[in-house]
Amino acid sequence: MKRIMQRVVVSIVLTTVFFLSQIIYSYAEEIELTEVSVDEVSAIDDNSTINEAETSVSNNIDNSDEFEETDNSEEDFSEEKNEVEAEEDFPLVDVDNYLSYGETWSDSNEEYTYEFEIDYSNMEKATVCLVRTGLVNSAITIFDENGNKLYNVETSANYGRKWVNLTNNSEEAIERYTIKVKPVDYSKRKTASFKLMIGNQVDAEKMMSGMENAVELDKYYEPYLNFVRNEYLPNNYECFYKVTNSSSSILTILFKTDDIRFRVYDSNGVLLQDSNNPNLTESIHRTDFVGHSWKCAEKEDLTHVFNGSGPYYIGLYNLKPSNENTLIKDYYLIAYGDPMMCSGSTTVMPWNTININSQRYVQTSFDVTDSSIPTTAKATKITYSGAVGSSIQYWRVMSPDESSWTSSKSYEPGINIYYSHGSLFNSSVHGRWNVSFLASKTSRINTISPYYTIYYYYEYGD
Incomplete structure (x- = not known):
């Protein structure tokens, strides 16, 4: 229990x-x-x-x-x-940054489109720069964000660099733009490329400088007058051109200022020559025979500088840069290939008296030895004065390089002399000229004291 x-x-x-x-x-x-x-x-x-x-x-x-x-x-x-x-998806241009594009054309129907924005809050104007880096030209059309066409700009054989300034036309600090680029004269036989830069106006020279923005120079041929005219002078940066070695490699640059020189570089940027070298300046920098509006010329045959086909780069620079970030609005001409030619004339007064008749030609002569006449001068025409036109039915001339006569037309006071650019048969101005006159049968004048004007072409910088 x-x-x-x-x-x-x-x-x-x-x-x-x-x-x-x-x-x-x-x-x-x-x-x-x-x-x-x-x-x-x-x-x-x-x-x-x-x-x-x-x-x-x-x-x-x-x-x-x-x-x-x-x-x-x-x-x-x-x-x-x-x-x-x-x-923010669009590339932005502001006071400290600029855009750079580069393309190569492969077809005449190609087109490139670039959309971007510009911040005007700290810049007065923006600049769009177009550079022909090949031999095919390009054209750009600029539109605002509403599709309104603002500008058309294109390069050409004579203008390798073009630019246009943009300003803010609205109350907004940031403006959007579109640029369309097309080839102008596309050819498969030509190098075809361009550079496009957009940035602050004060950076315009900087944007167009550098070897990567070199304008390619076609071989200069006088009848084509295919020199390049640049519409600003180099200031704080070198202005570059690209060339290749050829049978005629004469570089000619014409300036209205005396402070521009050039350097030659190989394709790797190695300096080959500077025209400001004291041993070269006297032979390259020319102040005589530079035409009426030019102050000086830089001229040199670059064959001895080149070693191979190239390409080579010519960089123009200023001996006295202003250090201001503005384009120096002036222009110069540059050509590479054959020499650039300029026209000129000289009047010769022999002060001799000739007894003329209508039965036969009466011959006389005069010499041209004036050092003020370029040594490269080649005659194109000669005229006489100092006699009544009706008294001379025919006259003829034999230039210093000729052994035969060139006759005038009836009662013509001028005779055209054979001239072809680069020809070995052109007539020099310097030397002895022979002339002869045949009086008209109705002339009562038996004595004349003629003087002569010779027209010619010569190489810039001689």
């Missing part, structure tokens, strides 16, 4: 412990559930507050024009923000 009572007590104790543990476990779960419930209530209260705030603002918007305008303003600001973010 005692043992039974012990078992009952143990059973009661175990049962009690089991129920106590269940109570404790249930209490813990209740506490956890209570905490979750508190969080949920807190979230519900927060949501209620947001909904109540939205309801309150909505009610205020319905009852207030000011809030309505504010709301629209916020919407406009959001749209403006989206536009700015979209504009």
Whole structure:
């Protein structure tokens, strides 16, 4: 009986412990559930507050024009923000950075399109520069962001560099533009490439400088007059041209200033020659026979400088740069190949008297030895004065290089002399000239004292 009572007590104790543990476990779960419930209530209260705030603002918007305008303003600001973010996809030109593009043409129907933006907040004007780096010319058309055509610019055989300035025409600091580039005279036989730069106006010279922006010079041929005219002078940077070695490699550059010289580089940028070298300046820098409007010429046959076909680069530079970031608006001419020619004339007065008749030619002569006449001068025409035209029916001339006569037409005071550019048969001006006259049968004049004007071509810089 005692043992039974012990078992009952143990059973009661175990049962009690089991129920106590269940109570404790249930209490813990209740506490956890209570905490979750508190969080949920807190979230519900927060949501209620947001909904109540939205309801309150909505009610205020319905009852207030000011809030309505504010709301629209916020919407406009959001749209403006989206536009700015979209504009960031376009290349941006600002006061410190410029864009540079370069392409090679392979077909006459090709076209390149460039879209970009300019930040005018710290620049007065922007400049678009186009450089012909091959022999095929290019043309650009510039449009504003609304598609309105602003400018057309193109290079040519005589103009290897062209540029145009852009200004801000709106109240916005940033303006968007589009440029379309096309070839002008594409030919598979010609090198065909261009460079396009867009940047701050004060960087215009910098953008067009450097060997990578060299204008290629075609071989100069006088009848074509295919020199290149550059419309600004080098100042703080070298202005480059590209050439190849040929049978005629004469470089001629004509300036209205005396401060420009040139350097010759190989294709790796190694300096081969500087025309400012004291040993070369006297022979290269010319101030005589440079025409009426030019002050000086840089002229040299570069055959002895080159070693191989090239390409080679000619870099023009200023001995006295101004250090101002502006283009020096002046121009010069540059040609490579045959020498550039200039026209001139001289009048010779022999002061001799000739007795003429209508039966035979009466001959006389005069010499041209004046040092003021270029040694390269080649005659193209001669005229006489000092006699009544009707008294001379025919006259003829024999130039210093000729052994036969060239006759005039009837009663003509002028005779054209054979001239062809580069020909070995052209007639020199320097030397002895023989002339003879035949009087007209009706002339009563038997004595004349003629003088002569000789027209000629000569090499710039002689």
